Amino acid sequence: MQNMQSVICSASPDKCVKHTCTIKGLDSQDATHPRLLHFDALDSYDRVMDKTTISKTTKTITVTIFLMACFTIYMYYDSTKNLFSKFTGAHVQINNISTKNCLSVLKMHNYECTSNITLDKHLIATSKEQEEPDTILLIWMWPFGTSFGLRPCSSAFKIHGCHLTDDRGLFNQAHGVMFHHRDISGDLSNMPQLPRPALQKWVWWNMESPTNTNPIPLLNDLFNLTSSYRWDSDIPVPYGRITERTEEEKKYTIPKKDKLVCWIVSHYNSHFKRSHYYTELVKFINVSTYGRQFNNQVNDNEYSNIVSSCKFYLSFENSIHRDYVTEKLFNALALGAVPVVIGPPRENYELFIPSKAFIHVDDFPSPKELADHLTLLDQNEELYMQYFTWRERFVSKATYFGLEHACWICDHIRRNKHYKVVKDLRSWFWG
Secondary structure, X not given: OHHHHHHHHHOOOOOOOOOOOOOOOOOHHHHOOHHHHHHHHHHHHHHHHHHOOOOHHHHXXXXXXXXXXXXXXXXXXXXXXXXXXXXXXXXXXXXOXXXXXXXXXXXXXXXXXXXXXXXXXXXXXXXXXHOOOOEEEEEOOOHHHOOOOOOOHHHHHOOOOEEEXXXXXXXXXXXXXXXXXXXXXXXXXXXXXXXXXXXXEEEEEEOOOHHHOOOOHHHOOOOOEEEEOOOOOOEEOOOEEEEEOOOOOOOOOOOOOOEEEEEEOOOOOOOOHHHHHHHHHOOOOOOEEEEHHHOEOOOHHHHHHHHHOEEEEEEXXXXXXXXXXXXXXXXXXXXXXXXXXEOOOHHHHOOOOOHHHOEEHHHOOOHHHHHHHHHHHHHOHHHHHHHHHHHHOEEEEEOOOOHHHHHHHHHHHHHOOOOOOOOOHHHHHHO
């Protein structure tokens, strides 16, 4: 309990409200942990019994009540046992493939698969957990000021026992509060000003790379959980996922192609690595370009039609960071183009998608060699089709921005009762 007191204080935004727990007859030093409280108290109790004369019946009742109180404290504050703790820090795919199915996939040649640990937790969930009151997650601020709608997590993602709300009047009842980094004021003036309820978990949520995210110094010791595209987040939610094809989903048909290589870019910066690479690549192969930089902007419908009509799509990230694999990749996969990627190393991409689902520029010594390879694939249908064999068993799906993150965050809070503080957010994310 002594440790819990410091946690609550350090994680409060502006006010420190101490919460202490003492048991009559014990020093505060003895009440630091439910287990120590139990054994130390019994020793003390036995010594008292040696010097006093209390009836056997009274002694039995007293010990029973005392043990029940200690057991209640222990059950309430002890961390939920995490059956998957051995996966901490491991690369875990957030998708709809259970461990059992994942193991069967590994038998397939040229396929790699990581199981959905959260889904496995669902499979071992007990009826007792499902009978618990709903976990309330308060969305304190809408990302970029835009509501993503509060559909039930149960119908959207088969996540049960979660209640999402943007009603700040429920702040004191909320089990968790979700904050979008890009909408937090530098002086924290738009953060909660009320005293923070004990054990309420604050979640830092961000889907932008460190290059495109300004650090805020006052965020250290403020949050309890992190959620981002990174696998080492407390609640990792990537931009997309590969899921096992269901019987209801039709066999994949490759869209008709009338373009070789395409690139749609909304923010062009001549200093980015992708811009330099494009400048060299276009010397050796034709690239159909779209966006403000090329005086050829497209809307959402045009975007889908263009990408699906291209054999290859340049899924070039605007900055290079571990795990930063965005919708540029997953949209291309979903629309039937073969992604040509610039981003983290190939090994990092293969934690998200099959190795034969994409082409990495690092596999080639220069843009010219890449252009030669793309030309070869264009002329050899059999070689080109090898980039679609994975679709026989799997489909690519983009993450539902906002709602899906909120549901997974709520699910994590519901299943994990232990309490911690993110001590140094700046070092962890910005390095």
